[in-house]
Amino acid sequence: MKISYSWLLEYVDVKNSARQIAQWLTMTGLEVTSLRESEKDAILEIEVTTNRPDWLSVLGIAREVSAITGKRLKVPVVGNLTQTVRDKQIKVEINDKLLCPRYTARIIDSVHVEPSPPWLSQRLQDIGVRPVNNIVDITNFCLFELGQPLHAFDYDKLAGQKIIVRRAKKGETIMTIDGVKRELDSDMLVIADEKKPVAVAGVMGSLDTEVSLSTKTILLESAYFDPISVRRTQRKIALSSDSSYRFERGVDLEGVLFASNRAAKLAMDFAKGKIGLLKDVGTKVAKPNTIKLSIRKTNEILGTGLSPVAAKKILTGLGLKVGAAQEELFVSPPSFRRDLKREEDLIEEVARIYGYDKIPTTIPKTIGHLGLKEPKRRVQEYAREILTGQGLDEVITYSLVDKKDLENAGLLKNDTVFIKNPLSSQQEAMRTSLIPGLLNAARFNINRKIEDFGIFELSSVYSKAGENEYREETNLCVLRHGPTANFFEIKGIVEVLFERLGISGFDFVNTPENIFYNGRSAKVMAGALEAGVIGEVKKQALEKFDIKKEIFLCEIKFERIFSAINTDRRFSGLPKFIPAKRDISLVVEKQVSVRELETAMKEAAGEILKNAVLADEYYGQQIPKGKRGLTFSLEYCLSDKQLTDEEIEQAHSRAKKALVEKFGAIIR
Amino acid sequence: MEEKIKSAQEQALSEISQAKTSDDIELLRVKYLGRKGLVNALFGELSSVPAQDKPKVGNLLNRLKIAVSSALDSAKGKTIDAGPAAAADSIDVTMPGRKRSLGRLHPLTQTLDNINEIFLNLGFKIAEGPEIETIYYNFEALNIPLDHPSRDAFDTFYIDDNSLLRSQTSTVQIRVMEKVKPPLAIISPGRVFRPDATDASHSFMFHQVEGLMVDKDIKFSDLKGILEIFVKRMFGEDTRMRFRPHFFPFTEPSAEVDISCIICKGKGETASAGGGKRCSVCGGKGWLEILGAGMVHPNVFSAVGYDPKKWRGFAFGMGVERIAMLKYGIDDIRLFFENDLRFLRQF
Numbered sequence A: 001m002k003i004s005y006s007w008l009l010e011y012v013d014v015k016n017s018a019r020q021i022a023q024w025l026t027m028t029g030l031e032v033t034s035l036r037e038s039e040k041d042a043i044l045e046i047e048v049t050t051n052r053p054d055w056l057s058v059l060g061i062a063r064e065v066s067a068i069t070g071k072r073l074k075v076p077v078v079g080n081l082t083q084t085v086r087d088k089q090i091k092v093e094i095n096d097k098l099l100c101p102r103y104t105a106r107i108i109d110s111v112h113v114e115p116s117p118p119w120l121s122q123r124l125q126d127i128g129v130r131p132v133n134n135i136v137d138i139t140n141f142c143l144f145e146l147g148q149p150l151h152a153f154d155y156d157k158l159a160g161q162k163i164i165v166r167r168a169k170k171g172e173t174i175m176t177i178d179g180v181k182r183e184l185d186s187d188m189l190v191i192a193d194e195k196k197p198v199a200v201a202g203v204m205g206s207l208d209t210e211v212s213l214s215t216k217t218i219l220l221e222s223a224y225f226d227p228i229s230v231r232r233t234q235r236k237i238a239l240s241s242d243s244s245y246r247f248e249r250g251v252d253l254e255g256v257l258f259a260s261n262r263a264a265k266l267a268m269d270f271a272k273g274k275i276g277l278l279k280d281v282g283t284k285v286a287k288p289n290t291i292k293l294s295i296r297k298t299n300e301i302l303g304t305g306l307s308p309v310a311a312k313k314i315l316t317g318l319g320l321k322v323g324a325a326q327e328e329l330f331v332s333p334p335s336f337r338r339d340l341k342r343e344e345d346l347i348e349e350v351a352r353i354y355g356y357d358k359i360p361t362t363i364p365k366t367i368g369h370l371g372l373k374e375p376k377r378r379v380q381e382y383a384r385e386i387l388t389g390q391g392l393d394e395v396i397t398y399s400l401v402d403k404k405d406l407e408n409a410g411l412l413k414n415d416t417v418f419i420k421n422p423l424s425s426q427q428e429a430m431r432t433s434l435i436p437g438l439l440n441a442a443r444f445n446i447n448r449k450i451e452d453f454g455i456f457e458l459s460s461v462y463s464k465a466g467e468n469e470y471r472e473e474t475n476l477c478v479l480r481h482g483p484t485a486n487f488f489e490i491k492g493i494v495e496v497l498f499e500r501l502g503i504s505g506f507d508f509v510n511t512p513e514n515i516f517y518n519g520r521s522a523k524v525m526a527g528a529l530e531a532g533v534i535g536e537v538k539k540q541a542l543e544k545f546d547i548k549k550e551i552f553l554c555e556i557k558f559e560r561i562f563s564a565i566n567t568d569r570r571f572s573g574l575p576k577f578i579p580a581k582r583d584i585s586l587v588v589e590k591q592v593s594v595r596e597l598e599t600a601m602k603e604a605a606g607e608i609l610k611n612a613v614l615a616d617e618y619y620g621q622q623i624p625k626g627k628r629g630l631t632f633s634l635e636y637c638l639s640d641k642q643l644t645d646e647e648i649e650q651a652h653s654r655a656k657k658a659l660v661e662k663f664g665a666i667i668r
Numbered sequence B: 001m002e003e004k005i006k007s008a009q010e011q012a013l014s015e016i017s018q019a020k021t022s023d024d025i026e027l028l029r030v031k032y033l034g035r036k037g038l039v040n041a042l043f044g045e046l047s048s049v050p051a052q053d054k055p056k057v058g059n060l061l062n063r064l065k066i067a068v069s070s071a072l073d074s075a076k077g078k079t080i081d082a083g084p085a086a087a088a089d090s091i092d093v094t095m096p097g098r099k100r101s102l103g104r105l106h107p108l109t110q111t112l113d114n115i116n117e118i119f120l121n122l123g124f125k126i127a128e129g130p131e132i133e134t135i136y137y138n139f140e141a142l143n144i145p146l147d148h149p150s151r152d153a154f155d156t157f158y159i160d161d162n163s164l165l166r167s168q169t170s171t172v173q174i175r176v177m178e179k180v181k182p183p184l185a186i187i188s189p190g191r192v193f194r195p196d197a198t199d200a201s202h203s204f205m206f207h208q209v210e211g212l213m214v215d216k217d218i219k220f221s222d223l224k225g226i227l228e229i230f231v232k233r234m235f236g237e238d239t240r241m242r243f244r245p246h247f248f249p250f251t252e253p254s255a256e257v258d259i260s261c262i263i264c265k266g267k268g269e270t271a272s273a274g275g276g277k278r279c280s281v282c283g284g285k286g287w288l289e290i291l292g293a294g295m296v297h298p299n300v301f302s303a304v305g306y307d308p309k310k311w312r313g314f315a316f317g318m319g320v321e322r323i324a325m326l327k328y329g330i331d332d333i334r335l336f337f338e339n340d341l342r343f344l345r346q347f
């Protein structure tokens, strides 16, 4: 909300600069978000929190300045309002007392509708409100001055000299002042004359009962409408106004008549109006509320040493009625402070005006407990370390994705979760996989000529788990692109990760997968568990993501391997003997797998063959078509005995023989 | 045999100790460790050693080899080389080092880790909860009534009539309090979602860390104390902090917490040639808002079955992106989710 410095000074006896006042307001909870100073005046833009409708007025803010400074608040005085017009009648009927506890209607006759005097236009212009005519400007002036929305009808356009406050009937419509025809329903409160609705209560009046230059008599409305009702109506018809903004936060029930009087007096003075009949229907006094405030508790909660006298002074300054200054204060908030309901509310008021900056800083006794991370979180942090240690950069992509991206990655399934109210189709689905996000990140970087990179994300994916039930699981996705990237490189990354996480018995099983090349992809198995997929992404799939380069990726269902993770370590002693190393180079049919060859060698050589690791794979002129050349490095060793050359040679020959006999290998 | 090994070792070490130049050392290396050197010759004799002594002698030979090799290496470090031989071996030290590749954590992860670390050291536990939440946990239990304007600040993505994407991680506090009896101190980091149109300072997805401490005698001054420690560790010891009254439905008294601007040090202007220039980071205010905080509202305690007369607590919350942007000087929130490696590799 905007207010001008000069307007504010009319209501409180201070001489401080606008800058000083802005600083005070900010530090008591009325954050001044901008201050524009000119030679004559200053405009303060203030953020008013939703709990303080009483601050949505110049007078309300003046009251705050008065509480801070202790300077006198100057409430405007209305003066004499004698009824001089008696021949015009109005009946007011409230059909729904819950939605409208109080309604006042006043006839003001013989008005001259014309442009406002300069001081009035200026007041409104300063705070960004467009002057219309003197009557409309007076209602707006009072709205901003006192926080009470007012509405002026053209009296002569009301049918039957009657105001009925009722719920709208099904099928009723109204053309509001902004020229839009709006459908009403029975949840909405309207102000009606004998025939039709003439205003959406608390929101906006109708176009045909609007005050115009030809208006002679006005009916001035000042009322209290139920906040929830106004809020629902305002949302339903998507029409918010300065009035509805205040009603939905709650206006001052007891201030309704005062605002009407104030406006009537201004209409007398600046529109030559003559005062007519006033009807004030409904509850006139708000339910009183007395709250007990313990000074001991206040000090305990704040960590302060305030005296009852000091607390009482603060509360009185805010316009609250306070009993004797003792350990327990009995406090009665005025009707414009309906936000004060319980002791804590008062403690906050005391703290605010006392000054948060004067409250000391202390260390809670609770400290001394042990900080703790859940094992799952620790493991995830460790996994991130292992992956960055292998040269991968971490990315974070959106949880909400385009349905098309899931479709393109072959991941759109029945259990995909959708957003009911997405901002755009790009964020309508919850990701079921991290793959689309990483492919999009890859494209972004490839398009920027970054030609060698590895990225990963360790984050949530989402799916339906049943009727209105949802599942969130952590996935890991690793993506590699670059001159040295290939299946085995990304496989190696995963192997290192699994080894470090202590996952034993993992395996890669050749299975074609939808976005991967058949024969160049695998399922990642952790024991019997399908933990993920790995492979080279098909060109056709990449084209859908607008990627023209090779991509290798792997997605692991991290949540599912969690139980297989074991980061406990035990020292197993150092080997007592240095192993003997031997190589075997062979040529074998291409379809014979390295796994088969390793197994055969181990079986034949026996337990003294500790390791048989593939050192090299080669093709070339010497290797016949359909075959491949392989070199294995073998390590012979026993933990309790130094092997003799003879033992080693014998085992090594057995291993070679097995390769020849089982697979027709040619040893080179 | 054992004697032979022993005397070989003595001889070798004494000769090495007298070597003066790196050429001397290379000659000694050939003499002892070369293919036809003394040590290899001794290994050759191993086959003639009785079988039961073989492990022991083999072991001694290994040690000899190691002793000679390390003596040669350390002697090489001490020799003073000069002259043409050394010049011929010299290298261009201005050539780039060969770097092993080491990836980086996302700046948000790094920031989050920093924040977590500070609170872990202060005795907080990390608690996490679901991102897909119910209306109850996201609003009602947090004292945010339906049909109240205070809900406007928490516009939300809905999934069905009762489920939504959480708009703050305070939901985790409720879930923890439902299960755990006080006293407790937790922080809950995580993703949150709000349907805000994306621009340089808004994102429909971002990260929060919320904290909660409950005990019998928690005070507002304790909240100030804890957050002061946090602010100083996160942004530096000379950072000042201020509490401003504010309104949150789930705390009372509530506060917004500002820190002195880390760019202009709270002055509101940055030094420039023609005098002071208005600081663009704090907009000349000298303060940056980074946290919301307050004493837990009694209604929140009642919702989780804590007796509000018996227990008191404070809660606070911060946006991780906001903190990372201030800490690293990032001016556009969208950069975090674009995953441009030229950006990610700067942290």
Ligand SMILES: [Zn+2]
Residues within 6 Å of the ligand: B261, B262, B263, B264, B265, B266, B267, B268, B269, B279, B280, B281, B282, B283, B284, B285, B286, B287
């Ligand atoms: Zn600054």
